[in-house]
Amino acid sequence: EGNSSIDFSTLTRQTGFTGLDYGFVNTASTQSAITYIDGEQGILRYRGYPIEELAGKSTFLEVAWLLIYGELPTADQLGEFDEKIRHHTLLHEDLKRFFSSLPHTAHPMSVLSSAVSALSTYYEDSSDPHDPDHVELTTVRLLAKLPVIAAYAHKKSIGQAFLYPDNSMNFVDNFLKLNFGNMAEPYTTDPVLSKALDRLLILHEDHEQNASTSTVRLVGSTGANLYASISAGIQALSGPLHGGANEAVLQMLARIRDSGEGVGKFVDRVKRKEDGVKLMGFGHRVYKNYDPRARLVKESADEVLAGLGVNDPLLDLAKELEQIALEDDYFKERRLYPNVDFYTGVIYKAMGFPTRMFTVLFAIGRLPGWMAHWREMNLDPQTKIGRPQQLYIGEAERHYPSAG
Numbered sequence: 515e516g517n518s519s520i521d522f523s524t525l526t527r528q529t530g531f532t533g534l535d536y537g538f539v540n541t542a543s544t545q546s547a548i549t550y551i552d553g554e555q556g557i558l559r560y561r562g563y564p565i566e567e568l569a570g571k572s573t574f575l576e577v578a579w580l581l582i583y584g585e586l587p588t589a590d591q592l593g594e595f596d597e598k599i600r601h602h603t604l605l606h607e608d609l610k611r612f613f614s615s616l617p618h619t620a621h622p623m624s625v626l627s628s629a630v631s632a633l634s635t636y637y638e639d640s641s642d643p644h645d646p647d648h649v650e651l652t653t654v655r656l657l658a659k660l661p662v663i664a665a666y667a668h669k670k671s672i673g674q675a676f677l678y679p680d681n682s683m684n685f686v687d688n689f690l691k692l693n694f695g696n697m698a699e700p701y702t703t704d705p706v707l708s709k710a711l712d713r714l715l716i717l718h719e720d721h722e723q724n725a726s727t728s729t730v731r732l733v734g735s736t737g738a739n740l741y742a743s744i745s746a747g748i749q750a751l752s753g754p755l756h757g758g759a760n761e762a763v764l765q766m767l768a769r770i771r772d773s774g775e776g777v778g779k780f781v782d783r784v785k786r787k788e789d790g791v792k793l794m795g796f797g798h799r800v801y802k803n804y805d806p807r808a809r810l811v812k813e814s815a816d817e818v819l820a821g822l823g824v825n826d827p828l829l830d831l832a833k834e835l836e837q838i839a840l841e842d843d844y845f846k847e848r849r850l851y852p853n854v855d856f857y858t859g860v861i862y863k864a865m866g867f868p869t870r871m872f873t874v875l876f877a878i879g880r881l882p883g884w885m886a887h888w889r890e891m892n893l894d895p896q897t898k899i900g901r902p903q904q905l906y907i908g909e910a911e912r913h914y915p916s917a918g
């Protein structure tokens with residue numbers, strides 16, 4: 515914890531040491547001042563502020579500012595930021611046609627990543643990673659347009675018309691309207707839904723050097739622009755061992771319910787590692803204690819479902835599964851606890867999002883963190899192109915057989 519100005523490149527050169535560390539379990543790739551995690555104690559802080567305080571008192575955009583610029587914004591700064599974002603929500607009309615070139619069965623995460631990549635083609639003259647004005651503009655454009663792209667990916671998957679963003683609405687309400695509004699009737703906002711979604715987005719905003727953030731940094735370290743880096747980060751997030759776990763949790767709960775095998779039998783199969791089956795939403799590379807985000811999400815789940823008037827037996831199933839797992843030696847010995855994804859799916863489902871949109875919601879939440887890291891990396895004088903070493907274990911030199 516705290517600041518340090520160690521010159522790691524020089525240290526590495528001086529020791530001449532190459533470590534082999536599959537999955538980077540023990541190797542830091544950078545210094546960072548954005549997020550602090552203590553996995554043993556279950557602590558998460560953004561720029562020093564405990565996640566519990568931010569989730570209770572702040573808003574998604576305020577935390578985005580905090581992550582990106584390092585301090586909480588003043589009321590004026592936040593107002594200006596919000597205003598700028600509202601004025602950059604529109605997508606180029608040609609880009610809207612891009613969605614029709616994809617099949618309606620396309621996974622919304624693939625659509626999201628492809629559309630962000632496509633977005634860069636509209637802004638080639640204003641996306642220089644070394645021009646601070648371009649970086650500012652791209653930051654605002656991505657924050658404004660990613661939710662719109664996400665909502666269009668959703669609308670496309672259910673065959674409904676795209677709505678235009680409504681700049682009179684705040685960030686979260688606008689997003690909800692784009693997803694759940696339609697051309698025929700006026701959309702009324704539901705404060706329970708807005709507050710719950712805003713809170714979930716805050717909980718996802720950053721998590722230091724996870725797989726997708728490291729991807730964003732690695733791509734950015736080549737000098738690629740922010741659109742390219744974020745598009746790659748979205749793809750990294752899509753995997754079921756990372757952000758895709760929230761979708762996988764719901765599929766797992768539904769399978770347990772439909773098969774009628776019971777939670778106990780399912781847990782036994784996980785312990786036997788039958789067909790590689792895992793308890794999705796459990797375990798974390800860094801947390802070896804309860805994930806503090808999971809605690810907050812679990813608290814929200816009952817509140818949100820009650821507030822929305824939804825009674826979902828899958829929530830009861832999730833609680834039963836958690837209880838059985840927490841008391842079982844297999845999970846205790848391996849220090850496996852629920853992670854942030856365990857309960858989010860039940861809430862997203864209650865809000866009306868289809869399962870395939872869950873990881874897209876994670877991506878919208880994580881965007882500020884990705885951008886904060888990309889910017890930190892670009893401003894760090896020690897940054898070099900990311901280029902891991904390897905230990906070669908292939909054939910020694912051999913020769914192509916001569917003819918005849």
Ligand code: ACO
Nearest residue numbers: 754755756757759784792793794795796797798799848853
């Ligand atoms: N269910 C059953 N067993 C598990 C689980 C799980 N969810 N997670 C880990 N284990 C077991 C492993 O099989 C291994 O057992 P072994 O020692 O007998 O071989 C042991 O626990 C250690 O697990 P690793 O895979 O070495 O842990 P690692 O840190 O590499 O993986 C990960 C972390 C990927 C999150 C893993 O726990 C997992 O696959 N969880 C399920 C997917 C998930 O929920 N991902 C979301 C993570 S949070 C996020 O990205 C937002």
